[in-house]
Amino acid sequence: KKVEQSDPPRTGISKIFVNGVYPEGETQPYKDDNAWRITSEEKRHMEKIAMEDPELTYQNIRRAAEVHRQVRHYTRKYIRPGMSLTEIAEYIENGTRALVEENGLECGVGFPTGLSLNNCAAHFTPNAGDTTILKSGDVLKVDFGVHVKGRILDSAFTLTWEPTYDKLVEAVKAATDTGVKEAGIDVRLGDLAGYIQETMESYEVEVNGKVFPVKPIENLSGHSIGVYQIHGGKSVLLVKNGDQTKMEEGDYFAIETFGSTGRGRVVESGDCSHYAKIINAPRVPIRLTSAKSLLKSITTNFGTLPFCRRYLDRVGESKYLLALNHLVQQGIVQDYPPLCDALGAMTAQFEHTILLRPTVKEIVSRGDDY
Numbered sequence: 001k002k003v004e005q006s007d008p009p010r011t012g013i014s015k016i017f018v019n020g021v022y023p024e025g026e027t028q029p030y031k032d033d034n035a036w037r038i039t040s041e042e043k044r045h046m047e048k049i050a051m052e053d054p055e056l057t058y059q060n061i062r063r064a065a066e067v068h069r070q071v072r073h074y075t076r077k078y079i080r081p082g083m084s085l086t087e088i089a090e091y092i093e094n095g096t097r098a099l100v101e102e103n104g105l106e107c108g109v110g111f112p113t114g115l116s117l118n119n120c121a122a123h124f125t126p127n128a129g130d131t132t133i134l135k136s137g138d139v140l141k142v143d144f145g146v147h148v149k150g151r152i153l154d155s156a157f158t159l160t161w162e163p164t165y166d167k168l169v170e171a172v173k174a175a176t177d178t179g180v181k182e183a184g185i186d187v188r189l190g191d192l193a194g195y196i197q198e199t200m201e202s203y204e205v206e207v208n209g210k211v212f213p214v215k216p217i218e219n220l221s222g223h224s225i226g227v228y229q230i231h232g233g234k235s236v237l238l239v240k241n242g243d244q245t246k247m248e249e250g251d252y253f254a255i256e257t258f259g260s261t262g263r264g265r266v267v268e269s270g271d272c273s274h275y276a277k278i279i280n281a282p283r284v285p286i287r288l289t290s291a292k293s294l295l296k297s298i299t300t301n302f303g304t305l306p307f308c309r310r311y312l313d314r315v316g317e318s319k320y321l322l323a324l325n326h327l328v329q330q331g332i333v334q335d336y337p338p339l340c341d342a343l344g345a346m347t348a349q350f351e352h353t354i355l356l357r358p359t360v361k362e363i364v365s366r367g368d369d370y
């Protein structure tokens with residue numbers, strides 16, 4: 001008998017997909033490829049190897065994607081104006097941890113639950129004591145991640161409860177779908193940015209009789225994703241540029257676009273919540289004892305995955321700010337403050353994770369919602 005998901009979502013996904021086979025995402029053939037990659041014996045063989053290698057297998061990222069789809073399905077119904085951002089974050093994180101059957105660094109939350117409001121576009125999640133309450137006129141970007149064996153599913157969507165900014169939301173959803181559609185092996189990042197920009201700029205939003213063109217946020221980007229590494233080093237900007245770097249076979253990409261009715265540019269603003277160990281940080285001796293022990297806790301609990309202050313609270317750390325700022329100063333931990341456009345601007349985001357498989361492009365985070 002098929003096991004159904006509970007509400008709130010708490011049934012481990014392996015109890016539902018008992019044979020360990022998770023749904024393949026939407027697949028798209030690579031452009032002007034005339035099906036060569038699908039029929040090529042060599043490409044199919046390479047893919048077969050990827051399927052079998054436990055590290056490379058697509059089952060890890062597909063399991064993370066199924067968790068993401070089920071958690072966001074319930075979350076969209078649950079989030080209501082009047083709720084605090086903290087209870088929204090905890091709903092998403094509790095659901096994610098239960099469904100992925102969190103287990104140390106084997107599988108769990110991929111990165112902090114982004115809940116950026118209105119002019120803020122990214123890297124905001126509440127710290128302890130944050131009393132922000134969601135309002136009906138807010139435009140909320142929900143950006144959360146799930147990882148299985150370090151394969152991070154990074155996907156995001158925008159929620160509104162009034163129609164004022166529907167055109168902004170539509171513009172960004174369309175721009176992200178353009179990015180997904182035009183992405184492919186050997187596609188230049190600078191060209192892909194141009195296609196995204198073109199779609200985004202073909203929209204405008206009318207707010208109280210005033211018309212605003214939708215602008216891509218020029219200093220935000222999509223990015224490649226590595227194993228336990230949210231940013232794999234390649235950035236997909238949102239405005240046309242000359243970056244000749246190509247997307248490559250085997251790459252995992254977070255294709256995300258951000259639109260704004262404001263300047264189309266973000267600046268760091270407000271208290272930081274998001275942090276991550278710098279991958280190949282210099283091994284400098286740490287003099288400050290509290291910083292030494294905090295670093296040990298970060299390495300144990302998060303490795304190189306991004307974390308936030310609430311996650312430090314949760315694993316029992318306290319009075320850690322001095323030590324944390326010391327690790328940032330020493331270039332061991334990177335801080336990621338909230339990224340916001342001007343006050344009064346409204347921003348929206350949509351994001352999918354895509355796999356550039358040898359034979360096809362797989363939009364692994366695609367659901368019936370977006």
Ligand SMILES: COc1ccc(Cn2nnc3c2[C@](C)(O)CC[C@@H]3OC(=O)NC(C)C)cc1
Nearest residue numbers: 111122219220221223230231274275276306336
């Ligand atoms: C510390 O927690 C995180 C969580 C996610 C990321 C993933 N990411 N990496 N860069 C970005 C992101 C976000 C969170 O997707 C939002 C867009 C942002 O683009 C950006 O800044 N681009 C410039 C380099 C041009 C990074 C850190």
Ligand SMILES: [Co+2]
Nearest residue numbers: 143154155156
């Ligand atoms: Co994201």
